[in-house]
Amino acid sequence: MTSLLNIVDLWVKFPTRFGEFTALNHVNLDVSAGEIHGLVGESGAGKSTVGAAIMGLLQSPGYVSDGEISFMGNNLTALSDDAYHKLRGQRISMIFQDPQTSLNPLLTVANQLMETIRQHADISHNDARKRAVELLEVTGLQDVENRMDEYPHQFSGGMRQRAVIALALCTNPELIIADEPTTALDVSVQKQILELIRNLCTERNIGIILITHDIGVINEITDRVTVLRSGRVIETGDTATVLGKPEDDYTRALMAAVPRLDKRLHRFKNIVSDDEFSAEDTSWRIDDASADYASEWLLEQSALQQSKTSNHKSESQLLEVPQISGTSRAPGASLSDGEPKNIEPKNSKPKNSKPRQAILSVSELAVTFYSGQPSWFGKKEGFKALSDISFDMQPGTVLGVVGESGSGKSTLAKAIVGLVDPSAGNMTFRSETLPPGSARTRSHPVRRQIQMVFQDPYSSLNNRKTVESIISEPIEFYGLATNKQEIRKLVASVLDLVEMPQRAMLKYPHQFSGGQRQRIAVARALVARPEFLICDEPTSALDVSIQAQMLNLLKDLQEAFGLSILFISHNLAVIRQMADNVVVLRNGRLIEAAETEQFFSSPADPYSQMLLRETPSLRFLQSPI
């Protein structure tokens, strides 16, 4: 294979008012025709900058300060803007991450394709249309002739991404740069798109640079891979070699941080810690504040509560894995997956202890959303976000909730915390009825007992408040401590507990990275001394190594305080690492409920089996960790 694109010693710099920031530092890359070259790294590693540098689309004021990008023998860095404009689109194309924004919503798919085709080739309207049909057929879109005249919003995410790929193919490019092409897609669609990219690459002999943060995707389709970190190439080579026998410590750590689908690990090991704090940060301490102090404070209360609610149980007892039972009862017999879902009959006894009261029990829960204002005439019609959800959760366990986007996972969480009102069904929390959100009084005890950790650490913390006031707010609000000194000490201790320097309390959320913010969010949830924690995709916005740290932290906290956690994720591998029991949701219905190990070894429902099959496996990850 001849070398299609050759990058030698590329430096990209961004001048800022704090001095020059080096985005790419001595990067070498070599892509051949008919090869998929993966670029993998965490956020800020410079993956997208490589793509932008090749396309000549570096965001101002960034510039290539040194090095050479040669594409089929031409040096791209020496090209004029005009020449670059011709090359772009004609010979190098790009596929973007979000098909929602990379298509113009005001033009039909056909028009967008034809516009691009006619921009680059002097052909008639009809010929361009024929060409567009061909291209869409290549990408595997069904019923092309009829659907190509629709607008992007009428397409599903996967179909849109196919249209974007067709758009990239319009001009028969020799090189395609795909920047996170499947990140916005569900696993089942992801698999199809990846297969499509693979086929295009081999059939048309196109070189593809696949930029992604997902090692599973890299593993699935790339021939060769380059690992980037902070703008430097860490390792490069055949995918099998790099992933199977990583040479560099960073690559090894990165692989170790990827949650595994095939077995449950107690903890993630050898993870990179790039949360480096300055000495100033770590040496600043409040007297007597420590993680131990925080855990004592948190435990003292939970012990109190335990003795109040049921016969007193020791901490170790709380740690054993209790049973779950889940049922999905649809009205009538017309349920497609008719077999009973009871893994364990509700009143069957757990192996070695007397039956325990479920901490949370949900029965026949349904949530319906009405679009806009309910109509004044006729019956209200709405979108059923959840219907007939029933499950029990034992205290001290982690229940994983899995499902694709739109399956109702978050709605379930919102119904439990009272942000949305269920339209039917009951919830009981610690054998007391849990009133729906609008009927839940402001001083209801569950307001404190159930806490939530949100998905997006950038919007879940109020940017105008210091970390200290964010964390102390629940303490003051619930009246858990009143002495100002005491509160300050608690805040510092809890920060210690979530592995943040105590000095963080003086800063504002925007001064922290996503992972650190998420730790602060966990700290805020913890100081309320909750018994029940809802984590709604707590790691999906984080890099894998940060995700691993976060999952470790959550596991530790769960074990230490015997928390019950409802853990929502779309990522099966994460669920496998975290959950004791799993429920699968699809289109608002409960598909399957099972114990985690059982679920992953033999999923009962065809949909669950499909989900498991489509999740990118890590076949190269054989090394024992």
Add this chain to the structure above:
Amino acid sequence: MLKAWHRLAHENELLYLFLNNRVAQLAALIALLTVGGAALSPVLSPTDPYDIASIDIMDSLVPPVWSDGSDERFVIGTDDQGRDLLSAILYGTRLSLFVGFLSITFASVLGVSVGLMAGYFGGRFDAFVMRIADVQLSLPAILTALLIDGIARGILPREQHDSLMIVVLTFAIGLSLWVNFARTARASTFVERNKEYVQACEIMGMHPVRIMLVHILPNIMGPILVILTVDLAVAVLLEATLSFLGVGVPPNQPSLGTLIRIGTEYMFSGEWWIVIFPSAMLITMIVSINVLGDFLRDAFNPRLR
């Protein structure tokens, strides 16, 4: 100290942009001079234009010092009643700014609280309030102000007119400007309301008033600050217009608008200074405040940078 200043200038986005924007600095300087001059008018001005006893009708229509027939005491001349124009302008600016600040405070408090509630609660309250705002927006602000002014004049007893005029004026201008604040606050609250930190507060069971004031309000202050500056200029202008039309402040306490109105009567008979100097003052002040407002808008909106 110097080091701390350097660090602040480097880290604070707003300050950094300000220090690198000559136009904004110039505008700030001018605005500061006008506001300062107006605030210190009792100290700075040579005479007291409100003091009828000190005014001599024989001094009326004296031209500025560089013209023939001028008087040393009146640097930029006098008006038709013999008031020193410089003192009148300084006092007039003070009055204009006072009414402007007062009415903009009234408008912002009203508008922001209505907007916050509309954005937070949504539903019927939102629909109701925003329709009122739409209706009001279809009327020019000056009409609203005139209407309220007229009603107030009709209701209030004649002898209290002069003493209550400033209150009425503030009320009239404030009521005609609240819509901008309400709409901006509502739109920003809508965005913030759906963020997860607000949901976290709701889960805790925090009182909605506390959520709005403690959590949402600081997060929507950016756009509101912009409107505050831009609308301050509008309020001052509105006051000047009302005074120009003769329905504003009482004539014995001339504001800039009153002075301009008096000036227009003499414009074509050669006494140009009575209209030119107050107008120049008004324009300078409005332009500098507007430039500052634009600077703030750009600074708070990264996409415009």
